[in-house]
Amino acid sequence: MPPSSKPYHHGNLRAALVEAGAELARSSGPDGVVLREVARRTGVSHNAAYRHFADRDELLSEIATVAADQLEQAMQRRLDEVTESDPARRARARLRATGRAYVEFALAEPGLFTVAFCPTDVEAAGPDEAAPYVLLGQVLDELVSAGALSPEGRMGADVVCWSAVHGLSVLLLDGPLRGLTAEERGGVVEKLLATIERGLTGAVG
């Protein structure tokens, strides 16, 4: 039986709900993910979701995973665009690309970005599980391999980088920094990336 049509009562309701919810999240953020509206869009009665999710929160946290994956993919795309060949310069460029992509995604997909980080209480998993975090860790490891970052400097560098770009994203999104022009935003992002890079490696290349 092809996964299209309706092999069972509805077929893959769970996936359909997550998809509809993600669409809602994209356009309206966490508060836009209304259980009854998700059901409506999936062409199913309210309550149907309760056979697949204990809670609205459980659906939200599933959507959050989807959003985090999209963020990671966006970062990966930007990473792949780096063409620099000198190892140290390459690692530095890839670090900057990571940060740039992060803020870029937040501004391009504010709803998804917000959902990706909305407190969910579910999954007591540490930061190691978050896909974007893993990616950042790899890039920092490259920096160490290239000799641009000392092993001592590597410790906790993840959190420093992440905090900086995440904070900037939030402040630009709905914090006091919204309203900046695209040009101003660009300058601020570069300044932040340069500062972090210099702070971690002691120089900027």
Add this chain to the structure above:
Amino acid sequence: MPPSSKPYHHGNLRAALVEAGAELARSSGPDGVVLREVARRTGVSHNAAYRHFADRDELLSEIATVAADQLEQAMQRRLDEVTESDPARRARARLRATGRAYVEFALAEPGLFTVAFCPTDVEAAGPDEAAPYVLLGQVLDELVSAGALSPEGRMGADVVCWSAVHGLSVLLLDGPLRGLTAEERGGVVEKLLATIERGLTGAVG
């Protein structure tokens, strides 16, 4: 007529509502600020608030101002504790104290901190109005006066510092970094502050 008792229908209902709302915000964050509960706690009927606020959002944004003021006061207190006398070292210490106080407040008062930065749509005011932002700007100016930060480096430094501590606060609060022990948190905060300081000034004192 003393502002106690009830000089008019209720007296200063507006202020009472804001206070009750702030209490709710402190214990339960933005979603905890429920119009009807605020009214209940103030001993007034629901709807009464509508004579003083157009909207729940308008009340929330008033509470946000209160929360921002408390944040600023907490930062100011920590600033005043710096005793270093050498100008450059003093300015650096004060910058670190500012950042430390910011994260400290976020962790100590998560509800108020979140409310202080929840998107309110009201007041299109730029970042210049936010009290904590002004404080940070002053400290950075001290750094320039003390010769520890170049005027070019000063440009945009506000945003860099703010982004870093804000991002860290958010990630520690309900992001993937919650669950860190107090000790781990302390280490991360210091690492972040040192990195920013080195990135801005080129050295760490």
Add this chain to the structure above:
DNA sequence: GAGCGCATGTGGACAGTGTCCACATGAATG
């Protein structure tokens, strides 16, 4: 000092939400 107006507070209503319940349906199993 009497009377009135308008800001202030009240009670009721409505739509919308998340969640619980009892019930319906039908695919898979014996």
Add this chain to the structure above:
DNA sequence: CATTCATGTGGACACTGTCCACATGCGCTC
């Protein structure tokens, strides 16, 4: 073919923000 159990339905409840018509009484005007 009958039964079972996961899956989906419809109705209900408590709760929310917001709008409405109405009540109340302070402060102004005559």
